[in-house]
Amino acid sequence: MFVLAMRSIRQRPGRFMATLLSAFLGAAIIMTFNSMHDTAGQRGVDSVSAETLSTTAAVVGGYGTLLVFFAVASTVTVNIRQRTAEMELLRCSGATPGQFRRMVVGESVAVALIGAVVAIGPAMLGGRLLLEMFQDTGQVADSVSYSFGPVALLTGIDITLLATVGAAFLAVRRATRRRPPRGGARTLLAYAALVLGALGVCSTFAFSATDAALMAPPVYGAVLLSAGFALLTPRLLSGMLGRLPLAGASGWVAVRTLRERASQLSGVLMPLTLFTCLATATLYMQAVENDVIDASGVPKSVDAKNLETLNLTVVGIIVVFACIMLVNSLYAATTYRRREFGQQRLAGATPGQVLGAVGVEGLVLTATGVSFGSVAGLAGILPFTMVRTDSVWPEQGLGMWLGIVAVAAVATLGTSLGTARRTLRTPAVEAVALAA
């Protein structure tokens, strides 16, 4: 089975690109930030520098790791769910479900390892740049040299492997069962994430306003909350869909497709919710933080300005990562629907009608993901603002949030419509004949 797994990767590298890309980016992010731990742990690093470095590693590296875990897991899930046809074929050629499971899990181990190993180089480069930024802004002494050590390496490889293999195991177990399961493990995971998230958000109040790591618990909490929502929403969604007033053939097809595919939607909803939540939470918190520094009466020095830029850059990296993951898994999910689109066309749908249905689905997805992501993000922002300032609501307007929503909508609709359009170039008869 291992040989088959390796062959399956070699023969169709394209199919593994989405998983590989997410494993690579995820590992790179984790290693970049966690190498700050290694750098701080070197002998001869002064205590101020060491604290700055390990705070960054703990805060950003921490929630970044959590984000990577969920994002990678959802990409893997999306990809494995699409392989039922191949599974049927293998079953017909005499493979037991156990063999198929070992094959899929074996593939994911290989892909995750390749991704993580390839990520080492870029992560070292990224870490070095990050350290230079710290040194340029005077946060870290110039004498500190960069180190890429066991913490970065181990967390990077371990988390990527755990997310990939865990998700592969759960997804393939679901796929090889003859009867559709009730999703017990999934529900449990969702509730655990929600409870932990709520605890994380509440624990913000245990910190003092000047704590360097004050931003960590609310963001952790928000990320967990949005992951929990993303796991639970498909079920809520399928209930709500019946009441959507959607007219036209495209709307009719979209609603029915969404309702039936609701259980598979969490794979796409996850990165969307995570992106919205993380972008909203971190950008607003950073803005609040900057305002507090401004208001502290000290005239704005060059250093303070640099610090703001630095913080936004760090947050920006994570937000961009979340956005790439969103595009990545949507692309994978839509490519796999070539056959379904072909069948719609053979039943008499014009290309415009197929795209119309995809567009309606995209709108429903965006609305759902953005709503839950915003709620989760807000749940992180409010405690932070309450502890850091005297008010409950941040003073920043809705402008930033609208920007985030716009990016989420453009990424979701743009990716799904663009990918669907590409699949429509294949004649319908061929599209239907292609095996996945």
Add this chain to the structure above:
Amino acid sequence: MFRRNRRGTADAGPAPEALRLVKVSRTYGSDDSAVTALDGVTLSLARGTFTAVMGPSGSGKSTLLQCAAGLDRPDRGIVVVDGTEMTGDGEAALTRFRRERIGFVFQQYNLLPTLTVAQNTILPLKLAGRRVDRRRVKEMLTAVGLGDRLGHRPDQLSGGQRQRVAIARALVTEPRVIFADEPTGALDTRSAREVLELLRDAVRTHGRTVVMVTHDPVAASYADSVVFLADGRLAGEMPAPTVDAVAERLAHLGDGVTAGV
């Protein structure tokens, strides 16, 4: 408005000739590696007939069906369905042409896995923006023996049942011509017989025209006549086919072509 009118005139009376192909050619690939799948095929089928198209693998029978059904465009030649020439360029125009006149049955059923039996059946009507008469849809599904499975999804049905849904779906738009591509290719003998009887019934009772590509002499024997194809050209016709006669003819199809050259 324009579309309604066109449909209106078509309803006024179907053309006596359901399908006509004039010197239809189709070549795949380019230059050196070009393969001629259809080589100047001319064919005319009257309304209310059941025709089987047969030939060895690679004889061009699937290409013939796809060109005639507007799923593929011939390089040269004319395709006329129900008295109207197929001229649309672009998939949207071709799709509109097809859904007014043509129904499909495929070997792999091609039902949408996310829709129920009833929803799959009314899908072509929904897509064409036509009124859905639920009572009639139920009657239609009852007629193919699936009146009690309206809410089932395709993966809960056997192959034979899926194909019967596909036939109901093909009939629901009241098309002039139904194209069937190896409709029994994936079925056991009993299911195959049911499917073939339904197709024959569509011709006899409802006056539809059915064109079926098959390699199975038994399936072909349900048709009124068989058209043989070899190397992209017509290689004869057999009215009132029997299983043995078709099998015999098929076995010697290669000889006939060689002798003719």
